[in-house]
Amino acid sequence: MNKNKKVEISVQDLTVSFRTTQGMVRAVRGVSFDLYKGETLAIVGESGSGKSVSSRAIIGILAGNAVIDKGHIWYEGQDLTKIPEEEFHKIRGNKIGMIFQDPLSALNPIMRIGKQITEGMIINGKRMKNRYKSLYHAEKMELLNAKLQIQELTRLYETNEDEATQMSKEEYQTKVKEIKATMPAMRKAINAKRIVARKQVKEEYAAEKAKTAEILSGLYTELKAVQATQDKAKIKDVKHKIEAEREKLRRYVKVTRKEAYERAIQIMTEVGIPEPKKRFKMYPFQFSGGMRQRIVIAIALTADPEVLICDEPTTALDVTIQAQILDLIKKLKEQRGLSVIFITHDLGVVANVSDRVAVMYAGKIVEYGTSDEIFYNPRHPYTWALLSSMPDLNSSDRLTAIQGTPPNMLFPPKGDAFAERNPYAMEIDFKEEPPLFKINDNHYAATWLLHPDAPKVEIPELIQNRINVMEAKVKEMTKNA
Ligand SMILES: Nc1ncnc2c1ncn2[C@@H]1O[C@H](COP(=O)(O)OP(=O)(O)OP(=O)(O)O)[C@@H](O)[C@H]1O
Ligand SMILES: [Mg+2]
16 A cells, blocks of 8 residues: 555454354454554444454454454464464564553452563563574474465365365365475474574573683682772672673573563653552552553563554543553654554544554444544544544533444344444445445545445534544644644
8 A cells, every 4th residue: 555664464354253152243344454564553433343353363362252254464474364373472462462441450460560560571581492492493484384385275175265266175185295295304304403403502501601600700709809808899899790690691591580670660660650669569459540551561561562452541541541541652652663553432532643543333444544534534424423423622522422323243234334324325325335435545435425426425514613623723732842
């Protein structure tokens, strides 16, 4: 879409259903979007529109009854809908972090928050083990790819829905056999590489240890000398140096408690938790809602993620605290160069935060564009409804609630899912699904109103007035800033 920007995550035609006793719930029905590096993409829509399900699919934590019917989620050359759990583990919480609406349920109530912040760092911080694994990673990926190829072939063969890839049983079996034939050599290569890697890591560690021993021996001599002078400050200084050398060697092997503690304090400061050393020892119930959300954010940051998914992170908080958390997320995004997916049911929340907005309705993206396009030039009647249901900037009144209720996703309606509730619906809306019409390079909307033959429908005056007020306010703010 946009050639100048680097795509961090690309979601393509993602389709997710849930098995239930009443039938399949069609939660996400062909969602596609790109998350650009360093941007904040807001996903906005009413309750049940599929926002959480879409983001949970990205991070691989869908409920057990979920089925990804089709689609891809591309991240660093891997399709996240296809990778096995053991691989996902490395991405989840490491490269992609997620924070949720209710910070209390994300925290363990009976564990001191310091421990909760450092826990992951210590578990993930097995440096020597990681080094060892990294040495035969390439060989392992090759085998993994072969397995994935078989998986994909099996899927194509079993569904046989796509004419282009249809194959006979014989063809399928031959292809699988060919791939399987290459696998023993791959396994052999992994094992051979493992032996070399083990030796290499041992040698590297021995060299590091010898280096430390040499420095330590020098320091011990120095210690004896200063002990003779009885200069307490100097003795303390040398002892300090000895401890630092030992810690360095320990850190070579793994993340130590001390190192994790130091980092935790640093990150707690970064997310604006006052008196972090004192708070480190406290329990979640001793914190306010806003502070708890800061802790949850701190936990997500300990892994230095590249992508942060925020699922209604401020919904449970009151308005002033909400604004503080939004500011924090904005600041972290800028300072750390994060790419952020920000999920909310309230368009008003993201006005100041998002670069682009995707509006979801009944499991689909019905409009997307830059924030300016969505706020100042909305084209889908559902986006109009969302804008009018947003709390007013001055009075916090809502103009109107959105009429009607969202459709039952056990039986998604034919045509435009919003037709039932759309005052401007035409006959075709009940029959045929609208495609995404292009308004400009940065703005698309799926409504038949954009068809060249459609009657011209202007945005309701009330909403236009509201947009004008908003625009004026923002102009004022940027002028003063
Ligand atoms: N485990 C599940 N089993 C059955 N249906 C589910 C399951 N999880 C979600 N759904 C359904 O999938 C649809 C989309 O849910 P999702 O949680 O993504 O909505 P949402 O847009 O995040 O809404 P909210 O604003 O309420 O969080 C809903 O109809 C929901 O009932
Ligand atoms: Mg949700």
